[in-house]
Amino acid sequence: DAKTTQPNSMESNEEEPVHLPCNHSTISGTDYIHWYRQLPSQGPEYVIHGLTSNVNNRMASLAIAEDRKSSTLILHRATLRDAAVYYCILNTGANSKLTFGKGITLSVRP
Amino acid sequence: GAGVSQSPSNKVTEKGKDVELRCDPISGHTALYWYRQRLGQGLEFLIYFQGNSAPDKSGLPSDRFSAERTGESVSTLTIQRTQQEDSAVYLCASSFGRSSDTQYFGPGTRLTVL
Numbered sequence: 001d002a003k004t005t006q007p008n009s010m011e012s013n014e015e016e017p018v019h020l021p022c023n024h025s026t027i028s029g030t031d032y033i034h035w036y037r038q039l040p041s042q043g044p045e046y047v048i049h050g051l052t053s054n055v056n057n058r059m060a061s062l063a064i065a066e067d068r069k070s071s072t073l074i075l076h077r078a079t080l081r082d083a084a085v086y087y088c089i090l091n092t093g094a095n096s097k098l099t100f101g102k103g104i105t106l107s108v109r110p
Numbered sequence: 111g112a113g114v115s116q117s118p119s120n121k122v123t124e125k126g127k128d129v130e131l132r133c134d135p136i137s138g139h140t141a142l143y144w145y146r147q148r149l150g151q152g153l154e155f156l157i158y159f160q161g162n163s164a165p166d167k168s169g170l171p172s173d174r175f176s177a178e179r180t181g182e183s184v185s186t187l188t189i190q191r192t193q194q195e196d197s198a199v200y201l202c203a204s205s206f207g208r209s210s211d212t213q214y215f216g217p218g219t220r221l222t223v224l
Contacts, residue, residue, distance in 0.1 A: 032209045043201050043215035044153070051210070087152070091209040097143060097166065098213060100153035 004088045009105040012078045020073040020104055022088030027068050032091040034098070035062065035073050037084040044087065044100075047073065083108045112136070114216035116202050122222045123192055131187040131219045135204030142185050143213065144177055145201045153201065159185065160207050192223045 005023040012018040024033065035047040048055055048062045050071070055062040061074040075082055087103040115134045123129050135142050144156040155169040159179040170176070174193075179185040189196055199220050203213040 030209065034212075036213075043203075043218050044213075045215065046212040049210065049212070097155045097158050097169070098145075098153070099155065100145075102152045 003099070004090060004101060006086075006088055006101065006104040008102070009107065011107045011109060012075075013109050014080060015077050018075040018078045018082070018106065020075075020086050020088075020106065021070065022072070023070045024088070024090055025069045027090055028092070030092075033062065033064060033068075033071050034089045034091050035060070035086060036089065036098075036100075037082075037086045038103070039081075039084045047086070049091070078106075078108045080108050080110060082106060114202055114204050114214050116200075116216040116219050118219060119217065120220045120222075122224065124224050125194060126191055128188065128190045129192055129221065131189075131200050131221070133185045133187070133202030133204075133216060135183070135185070135202070136214055138182075139204035139206060139214075140182050141205045141207030141211075141213075142179055143203045143205075144185070144187050145203065146198045147201060147218070148198045156187070156200075189221075192221075194223050197221055197223045 032049050032051050034049040036044040037047050038044045048057055048060050050062045050064050063072045085103040085105050087100050089098050117132045140161045142159045145153040147153050157177045158166040174190045177187045199218040201218045203215045205211040205213045
């Protein structure tokens, strides 16, 4: 399975932008890059996904490197509610099961 | 519309007992997944159902674990002869099954084996 590498943790200040990096150097051409987050005591929730082009939605933006070996999740203005574990995952499509690593724990300071 | 639901939300059982966990996926979703999350850890894939295809059971940790799905609806995960190491949150997700599709997760069942 293609794997991803993320830092263990990151801190941010409220109302400031946050850039969460992810490396996936063994990504194959048909792998989608998905981001999920998990708030304390809740199941994971979808954030965003992309294949080659940068993507924007109401929650975040996803910047994908031209060679697709890395990507960055961008939260434009962090809120306290954004404190969570963020998982960067490659969906290989063979059976669409998601392989979750440990993710990156984002802390947001008031 | 309704999301993925799971029951019970909490289950406490004694070592050696059997337990059944239930998942109701989003209507119309052909794919259903079970994951396990131990305290402080990431999610571990357990099993995947897609339509009428044979399930992918590659993540089941032992033959004490089994799961069934009725058509494209409810699924039950059964753990026989529970052990303390089975204590975890069991999460269910559903989707349309393609690599571009979002998986929608339920709230999980917290299983505690005494």
